[in-house]
Amino acid sequence: xxxxxxxxxxxxxxxxxxxxxxxxxxxxxxxxxxxxxxxxxxxxxxxxxxxxxxxxxxxxxxxxxxxxxxxxxxxxxxxxxxxxxxxxxxxxxxxxxxxxxxxxxxxxxxxxxxxxxxxxxxxxxxxxxxxxxxxxxxxxxxxxxxxxxxxxxxxxxxxxxxxxxxxxxxxxxxxxxxxxxxxxxxxxxxxxxxxxxxxxxxxxxxxxxxxxxxxxxxxxxxxxxxxxxxxxxxxxxxxxxxxxxxxxxxxxxxxxxxxxxxxxxxxxxxxxxxxxxxxxxxxxxxxxxxxxx
Ligand code: A3P
Numbered sequence: 001x002x003x004x005x006x007x008x009x010x011x012x013x014x015x016x017x018x019x020x021x022x023x024x025x026x027x028x029x030x031x032x033x034x035x036x037x038x039x040x041x042x043x044x045x046x047x048x049x050x051x052x053x054x055x056x057x058x059x060x061x062x063x064x065x066x067x068x069x070x071x072x073x074x075x076x077x078x079x080x081x082x083x084x085x086x087x088x089x090x091x092x093x094x095x096x097x098x099x100x101x102x103x104x105x106x107x108x109x110x111x112x113x114x115x116x117x118x119x120x121x122x123x124x125x126x127x128x129x130x131x132x133x134x135x136x137x138x139x140x141x142x143x144x145x146x147x148x149x150x151x152x153x154x155x156x157x158x159x160x161x162x163x164x165x166x167x168x169x170x171x172x173x174x175x176x177x178x179x180x181x182x183x184x185x186x187x188x189x190x191x192x193x194x195x196x197x198x199x200x201x202x203x204x205x206x207x208x209x210x211x212x213x214x215x216x217x218x219x220x221x222x223x224x225x226x227x228x229x230x231x232x233x234x235x236x237x238x239x240x241x242x243x244x245x246x247x248x249x250x251x252x253x254x255x256x257x258x259x260x261x262x263x264x265x266x267x268x269x270x271x272x273x274x275x276x277x278x279x280x281x282x283x284x285x286x287x288x289x290x291x292x293x
Contacts, residue, residue, distance in 0.1 A: 004020075005164050006164025006165060007147070007148045007159070009021075009148055013025040014111075016028070016110075016111060017164070017167060019147070021146065022088060022146055023086050027086075027088065027089075027091050027092075028086050028111060030091050031091060031107070032113060034091070034094065034095070035113075035115065036120040036121040037099055038120060039100040040099075040120070040121035041103070041122045041123075041124065042103050042104070042105055042112070042121065042122070042124070043103070043105070043124045044105055044124070044126070045104065045105075045106060045127075045128075046106060046133060046167050047106050047137055047165075048128070048133045048136035048137045049126050049191055050126045051126070052253070053191075054126050055082040055236075056078055056224070056225045056233075056236050057202060057221065058082055059078065059081060059082065059102075060221040060224055061209065061211050062100070062102075064213060064217045064220075065217040065218070065223075065224070070235075071233065071235065075235065076238075076240045076241050077234075077235050077240065077241055079238070079241075080235075081235070082102045082103065083103060083104070084103070084105060085104070085107075086105055086106070086111075090103075106166070106167045108172065109176040109179075109180055110176070116185075117180065122187070122208065123184050123186040124208070125174075125181075125189070126189055127191065128190070128192070129191075129259065129289040130274075130278065131271075131274060131291060132191075132259060132260070134157065134262065135261050137165065138150060138153055139255055140253075142250045143246050143251060143253065144246060145243075145244055145245055145246065146245065154270070157266075161273070171281040174285075175285060187208040189201060190290065192259050192289070192290035196290075198226065199218070199219075202218060202222050202225070227254060227257035230254055231252065231254045236254070238252075238253040239252075258293075262291075263292070
């Protein structure tokens with residue numbers, strides 16, 4: 001019997017928190033040994049750190065900013081075009097897929113293909129300040145039918161700090177991936193840096209992926225990956241995803257897209273508690289986070 005953690009739908013598998021039914025532990029274990037091609041790209045995020053955003057940017061870069069081309073798909077969402085490698089059935093599809101294979105994952109470093117650490121393929125790690133991650137994740141739980149709606153914000157706050165949420169501990173996630181930065185072909189990028197200067201961020205991502213763009217193409221990639229425009233694109237806003245996966249009455253997937261919303265949710269005491277944990281866990285972390293813009 002696999003132990004549940006925090007909530008009945010979550011299971012603890014070798015230190016990793018998965019969702020029952022969505023993830024199958026034996027498939028997740030196959031990821032380590034996957035063969036990797038040089039053209040493979042993995043976007044790695046802790047949940048709610050801008051996964052959909054990077055999926056959108058990758059699709060736009062691939063189509064050189066042609067939004068018509070990426071909208072003309074029979075897929076429900078960006079998540080169907082750039083899938084999560086750990087979701088049920090995806091490992092099998094990955095093996096057979098044509099290049100280039102773009103995938104996303106929330107898995108901790110220890111579950112990822114060993115070949116990545118031989119500098120095969122590329123990894124883009126998107127990090128977001130964890131106070132905003134927590135708030136975004138809390139709201140997402142109300143939408144996501146596969147996750148139990150939190151009893152209260154305070155209850156979710158405690159679970160997040162304990163790592164009893166899908167994806168496990170935010171602190172462990174970012175620290176473990178970052179500590180392997182130099183073993184991998186990895187671009188480490190911050191959500192807040194994308195909020196502040198999307199053009200510069202897209203340029204960095206394109207360079208990392210060796211994708212050459214004209215000035216017009218670059219501008220189109222940026223234009224169609226702004227919060228405002230993505231909100232209007234059904235595949236980017238998960239609008240067409242069936243109601244048994246997302247309860248669309250609870251709000252939209254693209255919720256606010258800002259930095260500092262935690263200030264509207266945290267009490268002074270919660271903020272102090274969070275800072276204590278953050279300062280302890282992240283004291284040796286060389287990169288600083290942006291809490292407000
Ligand atoms: P909020 O809930 O704070 O609005 P993920 O895709 O990893 O689940 O992350 C979702 C979060 O990223 C949501 O945060 C969403 O609004 C935000 N996001 C997605 N696209 C964005 C964009 N173009 N600009 C800013 N934020 C974006």
